[in-house]
Amino acid sequence: MVARPRTGDREKGNTVTTTDEVVRIDAGGWGLTWVADGDGVLRQVGLGTDGHRAELAFAAQWYPTAYPTWGGGDPYRPAALRVTHADGTLTTRLLLDSVERTAEADGEHVRVILRDDDVDLSVEIHSRTHPESTVLEQWVEIVHHEDGPVRLHDYHSIAPFLMVPEAAEVHQFVGGGWADEWRWTTCDLPPGTTDLASYGGLQPHLQMAPCLLVSPTGRTTETEGDVIGLSIAWGGNTHFGLDVRPRAEPDSPRELRLRAGANPAGAEYVLDPGARFTTPTVAWTWSSGGRGEVTTAMHRWTRARVLRDPDRMRPLVVNNWEATFFDFDERRIVDLIGRAADLGADLFLLDDGWFGTTRPRDDDTTSLGDWDPDPAKLPGGLGPLADAAAERDVRFGIWVEPEMVNPISDLHARHPEWVLRDRRQPRLHRHQLALDPLLPEVRAFVVEVVDRTLGAHPRISYVKWDANRPITDPGSRALAPDRQANVWVDHALATWQVMAEVARRHPEVELMLCASGGGRTDHGTLRYFHEVWTSDNTDPVTRVRMHWAFGHFFPAAVMAAHVTRWGDRPLAFACAVALSGRFGFDLDLAALTDDEAATCRRAVQVARRTQDLVQQGDLVRLVSPVEGADRSRAAWAHTAVDGRRAVLFAFQVEEPTGAGPNLRLEGLDPGSDYRVTAVDLASPDAPTTTRHTGAALGGAGLPWPLDQACTARLFEIEVL
Numbered sequence: 001m002v003a004r005p006r007t008g009d010r011e012k013g014n015t016v017t018t019t020d021e022v023v024r025i026d027a028g029g030w031g032l033t034w035v036a037d038g039d040g041v042l043r044q045v046g047l048g049t050d051g052h053r054a055e056l057a058f059a060a061q062w063y064p065t066a067y068p069t070w071g072g073g074d075p076y077r078p079a080a081l082r083v084t085h086a087d088g089t090l091t092t093r094l095l096l097d098s099v100e101r102t103a104e105a106d107g108e109h110v111r112v113i114l115r116d117d118d119v120d121l122s123v124e125i126h127s128r129t130h131p132e133s134t135v136l137e138q139w140v141e142i143v144h145h146e147d148g149p150v151r152l153h154d155y156h157s158i159a160p161f162l163m164v165p166e167a168a169e170v171h172q173f174v175g176g177g178w179a180d181e182w183r184w185t186t187c188d189l190p191p192g193t194t195d196l197a198s199y200g201g202l203q204p205h206l207q208m209a210p211c212l213l214v215s216p217t218g219r220t221t222e223t224e225g226d227v228i229g230l231s232i233a234w235g236g237n238t239h240f241g242l243d244v245r246p247r248a249e250p251d252s253p254r255e256l257r258l259r260a261g262a263n264p265a266g267a268e269y270v271l272d273p274g275a276r277f278t279t280p281t282v283a284w285t286w287s288s289g290g291r292g293e294v295t296t297a298m299h300r301w302t303r304a305r306v307l308r309d310p311d312r313m314r315p316l317v318v319n320n321w322e323a324t325f326f327d328f329d330e331r332r333i334v335d336l337i338g339r340a341a342d343l344g345a346d347l348f349l350l351d352d353g354w355f356g357t358t359r360p361r362d363d364d365t366t367s368l369g370d371w372d373p374d375p376a377k378l379p380g381g382l383g384p385l386a387d388a389a390a391e392r393d394v395r396f397g398i399w400v401e402p403e404m405v406n407p408i409s410d411l412h413a414r415h416p417e418w419v420l421r422d423r424r425q426p427r428l429h430r431h432q433l434a435l436d437p438l439l440p441e442v443r444a445f446v447v448e449v450v451d452r453t454l455g456a457h458p459r460i461s462y463v464k465w466d467a468n469r470p471i472t473d474p475g476s477r478a479l480a481p482d483r484q485a486n487v488w489v490d491h492a493l494a495t496w497q498v499m500a501e502v503a504r505r506h507p508e509v510e511l512m513l514c515a516s517g518g519g520r521t522d523h524g525t526l527r528y529f530h531e532v533w534t535s536d537n538t539d540p541v542t543r544v545r546m547h548w549a550f551g552h553f554f555p556a557a558v559m560a561a562h563v564t565r566w567g568d569r570p571l572a573f574a575c576a577v578a579l580s581g582r583f584g585f586d587l588d589l590a591a592l593t594d595d596e597a598a599t600c601r602r603a604v605q606v607a608r609r610t611q612d613l614v615q616q617g618d619l620v621r622l623v624s625p626v627e628g629a630d631r632s633r634a635a636w637a638h639t640a641v642d643g644r645r646a647v648l649f650a651f652q653v654e655e656p657t658g659a660g661p662n663l664r665l666e667g668l669d670p671g672s673d674y675r676v677t678a679v680d681l682a683s684p685d686a687p688t689t690t691r692h693t694g695a696a697l698g699g700a701g702l703p704w705p706l707d708q709a710c711t712a713r714l715f716e717i718e719v720l
């Protein structure tokens with residue numbers, strides 16, 4: 001039953017506007033059906049693999065509302081939208097007005113327009129599908145013509161309704177904050193309302209990745225079961241609300257209302273008549289073939305719709321941060337550049353500490369805002385460093401934190417009024433304050449910081465953009481007293497505006513997104529960047545588990561992974577773990593022993609042979625370090641799209657607990673012979689090579705190769 005244009009329907013270009021009461025969204029293998037009941041209330045009739053083909057089994061009014069509003073029919077549960085209207089009315093009742101379907105060259109855009117005529121407010125639910133993946137993008141736009149501003153208290157982007165058994169579960173990623181991103185946590189769905197939320201506005205994803213896996217029919221594996229993957233593409237605070245209601249009948253499934261979007265806590269938005277409020281996009285997909293399919297869809301969509309230059313190979317980076325912290329001068333950096341070149345790096349990244357004219361940035365207490373090179377450390381400025389890198393055929397990159405200011409800085413002395421704050425004395429965090437991007441002069445300044453740094457040295461071709469504090473004193477001079485809480489949403493939007501402008505002005509410059517580690521890892525902010533600094537926690541033991549979780553939503557090309565001394569693990573193990581992401585080093589190369597230097601050189605050779613697969617191949621997860629009785633090991637592979645090559649990583653993270661599983665890699669050509677080269681980065685011996693058919697690699701597989709904690713094996717697999 002597909003809605004057909006009828007008499008009275010309008011057609012303009014490739015957009016068809018109808019007043020049909022049935023809306024079907026086909027996201028490719030799964031989807032949604034919404035139907036307006038006799039009163040015009042939009043109801044969710046179908047969701048899931050057959051969701052877009054659902055037929056009414058009973059009268060529409062008995063189905064759950066598609067987008068629940070406060071006072072709109074369910075007084076017992078939290079709503080997706082809660083508004084105080086201009087005249088003080090607290091309730092919102094939306095009825096279907098019309099549906100616009102626009103066929104675009106690369107998918108379909110469906111706009112469902114709902115209206116509350118009593119108060120003159122419209123809510124548009126937007127859905128965007130794509131041919132290359134099953135990811136559905138949805139967001140909501142709110143506009144009104146009431147007699148004065150309205151106040152938006154809750155404004156979720158999606159609010160699907162599901163019936164779930166007791167065995168349903170979610171995998172979420174709430175962690176302890178700094179250095180604890182992407183903590184994999186499996187939870188049941190307890191009755192009541194569960195909030196999974198992040199706070200702080202700046203670097204919110206340090207506490208919780210804005211991503212969620214829901215298994216609505218019970219336990220799942222990589223290849224089996226229903227899994228919904230959701231990602232909130234929002235650089236500010238995010239929220240998943242899981243409202244679960246048991247039913248009185250024994251053993252009957254529970255009702256789950258899932259809300260996702262910006263976290264509205266403390267962020268009531270005052271919206272003027274005629275202005276448009278757009279919620280963040282939630283990108284979500286539904287797999288009936290386990291978590292692997294969710295990952296494939298998310299990766300394809302990220303490459304096609306989000307990531308800048310998805311086909312450009314990311315460089316092998318050497319960063320000086322953990323080698324020197326703030327303690328360096330020109331001689332030391334030039335020496336490190338030479339060592340990076342000797343090692344075979346593509347790019348040298350100069351981190352924090354290079355700037356500060358009247359006060360040197362010798363620690364984190366001063367100089368943010370004074371973006372000229374420190375004349376004591378770098379008397380010749382950045383030029384000699386960029387030149388030294390160019391002479392060795394290494395690219396040069398630079399760290400900036402342009403949204404921030406230390407009170408001890410020339411910038412703060414000149415512009416104390418640029419600080420993001422309320423009337424109180426603002427709190428310091430890492431000795432610094434955030435600038436207020438709602439002020440046009442601050443936005444111009446931030447763009448100019450990057451312009452000036454790059455413009456003065458055309459050889460700088462990479463920028464690490466950091467942000468090392470949350471918002472602690474929300475408020476802005478740019479906002480009237482009655483709309484100070486708008487700052488949470490407007491800050492995120494203004495920051496995107498600045499980032500977009502930087503990306504527009506410097507299309508060739510690669511940008512790493514960092515916020516005390518992975519504090520800004522979301523599919524919205526990523527549109528302006530090439531990669532993220534996944535976490536400051538580079539202990540390879542922790543990283544194996546982080547990579548596992550991160551990889552469910554983002555391709556490895558996005559996941560910067562550097563070899564460091566964190567955790568004091570064997571360097572060969574640290575190298576192997578970093579090789580499974582966008583590879584690099586953050587080591588004092590001058591302090592390596594001969595053995596360690598040899599290990600690093602071997603790792604660089606492996607990177608040269610395998611980074612194309614890691615960065616651009618398909619991820620296949622094999623052995624989980626976060627679930628099951630044995631969490632002591634992990635394995636995954638990156639396979640070429642044509643199945644002719646693969647690289648398989650096996651990690652013995654902790655002391656083994658029993659025999660390891662065989663490594664079965666499906667997806668290769670069963671009839672072809674493959675050469676399998678087993679690389680042990682800890683060994684100077686030549687790697688061993690064996691020969692297997694694709695059928696054997698996917699069948700019996702390779703025996704588990706490791707029996708000691710903090711060891712790794714890489715298998716390079718190539719068709720003969």
Ligand code: DGJ
Nearest residue numbers: 321351352466516517536
């Ligand atoms: C936090 C980042 O995560 C680190 O990698 C480093 O760049 C420091 N900031 C520098 O202050």
